[in-house]
Amino acid sequence: MKKFFVYLVIVILVCQTGKAFAVQRVVTSHIISDVWYENIFLIADKIDSMTTKNFTVQVGGGVDSIGGELLYNFPNWYNSKFAPKLFYEDINGDGLKDVIVALISGAGSGISTKEIHVLNQVRDPNTRYEEVPVESINDAVKRLVKMERKGDEITVLIGKKKYVVDYLKFGYQYSEDPPGLGSTEDYKPENGVLFGYTTVFVTIPEAGIGSLKVKYGWDGKMYRAESITFKKAEPFKAKTHY
Template identity: 25%
Template structure:
């Protein structure tokens, strides 16, 4: 339940904010991680003591969005945390809230569950194959040292959430070695049956057609 805003927050620092919306995310930094979060939302305070997010790189700081992503003409609060990053790794976690006499958590379907239910893959020393619906994508792997290849295309090392044009989206890279990706699965969510589920799933190999790398070039 919301609490009244205290005048001071001992040991807390601002990690992200939307000043115009009166939304501030506070946390304590301990050993390179933000912990013990507090959400100040329009005069109310919500504690999230178990959240964790990387604290030592501004590029990967927690993100806040306050946009209508379910087309109900009311804005939702979206908070994206970063659990870890590095070469071939980006681990983001998302929380979505609607507001009805307080912030209410709304489930976002796990992108890996969506992928495993909808995408078939195969990896050999000759080629990587991704089957999504009736579309088959084949990538040549003959130039890669066979001992470096995974048993199959791996998903989960890179999970990258964003909000584009009021659409909640996630990028999940398909990796064939620890540092090599064959492309990205891009999932666009919609609000259905009281949760956010996949509305569209695409496999994209061309950076120019991938919204996560900048404006899409047709």
């Protein structure tokens, strides 16, 4: 079994006041392959116990050292809490593995929002990676899904498919607000396809009535939503007391 040691690299910076302070460079996520040139390291500045920013994606390198192979710096990437998710999988069907990074943009009570980044692998003829756009879940839903509420009946319309949900069956605190989404999100590849997930809720994120699954496809310029499916949540069942 391969062992991997996470190294902290202390970098001395000088701020505008002229005072030096230390920044810890940490490996936040990694994928170790059978071949060294497919090892993936996600490295960032540690801001506090849970927050990281100023990311570098390193492709290749030994399991006991950092640096020396393909490096891609993203100073504007920011991860709010917990560890980012890192994947290495071909998601555009060209036979070359791509780097997928899901950062946490927001986290809290009932909140878990993500920010997706994809680095497509290119060989022309040398191997390199380039970040390409990904349509956000919110933009995809605005384009492909229509949701409305009439009384206690909530309708989710996707193309010719119509889903009807009775809000009262869930036993949530009553509200006349329309359905919304975006407070909980996730992205991950499955069998060579990138998917995004979000919850449909009413009033507050905890009042979920179902979830949307977004299927992405590569159109030559960006990953754009091809289709969306809705899955109804199961209403809570009251416990029977004897």
